[in-house]
Amino acid sequence: MHSADWLHLVFSSVRYNPLKSLLTALGIAIGIAAVTLLTSLGEGVRTYVMDNFSQFGTRIIAVSPGKNDTAGMGGVLNSVRLLTLDDYQSLINLPYAEHVVASVQGTGPIEFGERVRNTDIYGTTPSMVQAWDFPLASGRFLPQTQGGNSRAFVVLGHKVWQELFKGSNALGQFIRVGGQRFRVIGVMKPKGSMLGFDLDDMVYIPADRALTLFNREGLMEIDVVFSAATTSENMREIVRKRLVERHGQEDFTVVTQDEMLESLNSILSVLTLGVAALGSISLLVGGVGIFTIMTTNVRERTPEIGLLRAIGISRQQLLSLFLGEAVLLSVIGALAGMFGALALLAITSLLIPDFPVQPSPLYLIISLIFSALIGLFAGIGPAWQAAKLSPIEALRDE
Structure with missing residues (x-):
C-alpha cells in the first residue's frame, strides 16, 4: 500500500x-x-x-550570621559571633568591592501628627541606593557618619510618604519611628514589589539606630556588590578570608547571587x-x-x-x-x-x-x-x- x-x-x-x-x-x-x-x-x-531577584544585579555576595552546614550542639557552639557594624566596616575596603550594605529589619509604627502607619523599618547604610539602584524622588539618602553614631534621620518609602503626608512636602518634618523621633531627609521614588514584599511601604533609618531600636546586637546580613573585574568565586573567597581573620573561625555563611539564582x-x-x-x-x-x-x-x-x-x-x-x-x-x-x-x-x-x-x-x-x-x-x-x-x-x- x-x-x-x-x-x-x-x-x-x-x-x-x-x-x-x-x-x-x-x-x-x-x-x-x-x-x-x-x-x-x-x-x-x-x-x-x-x-x-535579578533586578538588583548578579554581582552580589551575601554574608549572613551562622554556619549553614553545621548541625547539633557543635553547630550552636560554633555560631557564637554575630555580624557587626565593625565587620561591615572591614569589608568596605576589600579589593573589587564597589558597594557594601549592612542591613537589619523590623516592623513598628510610623507616626506623623495623628496619622499612624505600621510598616517595615529597614536599617541600612548610605551606599544602599547605589548598590540596589533605589532612586530618590526628593531630598537625599542617609549620610555617611564616623564613629557609628548616626543622627536620627529617616528616608520614607513612596507609599509611606503618601499615607502620612498626603503628597505634601515631607522634607525637614519630624516623625516618630518605633516611638523615637526622626527627621525626614528624603523620599524614595516608587520601586514596586518583590515577591509580595512592598519596597515602597517602608522607611529607611541608619543601621546603628535600627540595632538600638530593635534591641539587637548583630546585623541580619551584609551584602557586597563587586566589580566585573573579578569572579563571584574569587570575591567570595576574599570576603571569607577577611571575616575569618576577624572572627577566628568560619561562623558565618557566604553565598553568591549566582548560587541563589541557580x-x-x-x-x-x-x-x-x-x-x-x-x-x-x-x-x-x-x-x-x-x-x-x-x-x-x-x-x-x-x-x-x-x-x-x-x-x-x-x-x-x-x-x-x-x-x-x-x-x-x-x-x-x-x-x-x-x-x-x-x-x-x-x-x-x-x-x-x-x-x-x-x-x-x-x-x-x-x-x-x-x-x-x-x-x-x-x-x-x-x-x-x-x-x-x-x-x-x-x-x-x-
Whole structure:
C-alpha cells in the first residue's frame, strides 16, 4: 500500500463520522489545554521570580550570621559571633568591592501628627541606593557618619510618604519611628514589589539606630556588590578570608547571587514540572477515551476490515491504519487544546498585563509528542484486535 493511499484511508476514517471524532479528540484537547495553562503559569512565575531577584544585579555576595552546614550542639557552639557594624566596616575596603550594605529589619509604627502607619523599618547604610539602584524622588539618602553614631534621620518609602503626608512636602518634618523621633531627609521614588514584599511601604533609618531600636546586637546580613573585574568565586573567597581573620573561625555563611539564582531556578523548574505532571493526568483520561472509541470502531467496521483483508491488505498494514487513526485523533485534539489555551493566555495577557504567564515552547513540544504517544498506545489494543480478524469471519458480518 502506497503512503498516499494509507493517508487517504486514515483521514477518511476520521472524516467519516466527524462528531464521534470530535468527541474522541475532546479528551486529549482538554488535557493539552490543562498542561499548557499550568506550565505557562509555572514558567511565568519562575520568570517573574527570577527577574525580581535579578533586578538588583548578579554581582552580589551575601554574608549572613551562622554556619549553614553545621548541625547539633557543635553547630550552636560554633555560631557564637554575630555580624557587626565593625565587620561591615572591614569589608568596605576589600579589593573589587564597589558597594557594601549592612542591613537589619523590623516592623513598628510610623507616626506623623495623628496619622499612624505600621510598616517595615529597614536599617541600612548610605551606599544602599547605589548598590540596589533605589532612586530618590526628593531630598537625599542617609549620610555617611564616623564613629557609628548616626543622627536620627529617616528616608520614607513612596507609599509611606503618601499615607502620612498626603503628597505634601515631607522634607525637614519630624516623625516618630518605633516611638523615637526622626527627621525626614528624603523620599524614595516608587520601586514596586518583590515577591509580595512592598519596597515602597517602608522607611529607611541608619543601621546603628535600627540595632538600638530593635534591641539587637548583630546585623541580619551584609551584602557586597563587586566589580566585573573579578569572579563571584574569587570575591567570595576574599570576603571569607577577611571575616575569618576577624572572627577566628568560619561562623558565618557566604553565598553568591549566582548560587541563589541557580537554587531558586532549580526549585521553580521542579515545581513547573510538577504542575505539568498533574495536567498530564487529563491526557491519560483522554487516552482512555481514544481506546474506548477505537474498540467500538473495530466492532462497527468489521465488514470493512474483512473487505480490506480480502483485497490484499496485510495484517501489518491494517494494524498501521488503526494506529494511524488513533494517533491522528490524538494529535488533532492536542493541537485544538494547545491553540485554545494559547488564545486564552493571549486574552488574559491583554486584560491583565501583570499576570505572570509565559508559554514554554519546550513544554508545548513535549506535550504534543506525549499526546501522540498516548494515542499510539491507546490504539494498540483495538488495532491488534482488528488485525487478528479473519477475512472470512469479518465478511460474514456484512
